[in-house]
Amino acid sequence: MRIEFKDATVPSKEEILKQAEGQKRVVLAGKEPLKRTGIIDIVRKLQNEEILIETDGQELSAMAEKLKKAGLTGVMINVNTMRYTRYKRSHDGMQLEPVVEGINKAVDQRLKVRLQVSLEKGFSDDEILDFVQLTFQHDYEIVFLPTMPYEEIKAKLRLRPVEGDFGDVDMFKYAAAIGKIGFLKDCE
Numbered sequence: 001m002r003i004e005f006k007d008a009t010v011p012s013k014e015e016i017l018k019q020a021e022g023q024k025r026v027v028l029a030g031k032e033p034l035k036r037t038g039i040i041d042i043v044r045k046l047q048n049e050e051i052l053i054e055t056d057g058q059e060l061s062a063m064a065e066k067l068k069k070a071g072l073t074g075v076m077i078n079v080n081t082m083r084y085t086r087y088k089r090s091h092d093g094m095q096l097e098p099v100v101e102g103i104n105k106a107v108d109q110r111l112k113v114r115l116q117v118s119l120e121k122g123f124s125d126d127e128i129l130d131f132v133q134l135t136f137q138h139d140y141e142i143v144f145l146p147t148m149p150y151e152e153i154k155a156k157l158r159l160r161p162v163e164g165d166f167g168d169v170d171m172f173k174y175a176a177a178i179g180k181i182g183f184l185k186d187c188e
Contacts, residue, residue, distance in 0.1 A: 005029035020046050025167070028078065032163055034063055035079035037149040044070040054116070058094065060102025062108045074112030077103060080147075081124040082131070089124070107138065121148050128156050136177030138151055143169055143182035150183050157181065 001023040003016055008031075011019070020026045026048045033039055033053050040063070043051055053067070054076040064075075080097065081087050087096035106113050115134070119125050131142050144153055159172035162180055169182040 002027045002029055005033050005036055007031055008035075008037060010055070012169040013045070014037060016042055017045055017141075018142055020048055023048055023085065025050040025184060027052045027054055031074075032056060033058070034059035038062075040066050041065055043072050044157065046071060051175045052112070052114075054078065055102075056091075057099035057102040060099075061098060064102065067107040067133060068111055072111060074114065075102075075106050075186070076114045076116055078116045078118070080118045080120060081127060083124070083127065105117045112141075113138070114143055116143050118145040118147040119153070121152075125152070128153055132157060132174070132177075132181060135174065135177040138179055140179040141166075141169075141171070141182055142179065143184065146184055 001020060003019050003026060005011070005028065012159065016028075016038045026046060026049075026065065028039075028042070032055060034055050035043070046180055049073055050073050052074045053072060057075075057079070060075060060077070074109040076090065076115070077099065080090060082096070084096045087099075103113060103115075115123065115131065117131055125148060135142055144150065159174060159181055162171040162173050166182060168185050170185055171180045173180050
């Protein structure tokens with residue numbers, strides 16, 4: 001179940017808890033959940049087996065430990081590049097350092113880490129193998145979003161399917177990799 005935050009108060013805490021009731025997996029997403037007042041208390045009150053937050057990662061470093069203690073099981077970080085200058089240019093001057101620090105803090109807290117990668121042709125499509133390389137070093141899920149044809153991404157990779165339930169993602173892996181590579185289903 002995906003719960004979309006519209007702003008600082010919508011949906012209300014009560015509405016979130018009601019929507020999440022009886023669900024195995026809950027993803028808090030939408031307008032930056034980590035900036036939501038009371039987010040740690042919301043996570044603490046959720047009774048779901050898997051609780052994830054979808055974020056830009058800017059606030060994650062400062063909050064990862066508290067979120068883990070509250071019951072968060074993973075983070076989904078939206079990123080379009082791991083190159084500092086490109087990131088700054090494409091994010092209105094924001095820095096990539098806080099995102100990298102947040103990823104590292106999430107790993108330190110043993111949170112599941114998924115990087116949701118929106119590659120752009122002519123901007124960051126030369127980073128496909130850089131993202132894939134991360135799966136050799138870390139137990140990340142790198143999920144490519146349909147911002148460019150999957151065939152172009154897959155053509156650069158030799159992947160084998162991974163068995164399991166990954167929701168709306170087809171998951172693959174390199175033979176020697178720790179992490180996984182995914183593609184959203186029904187987007188090809």
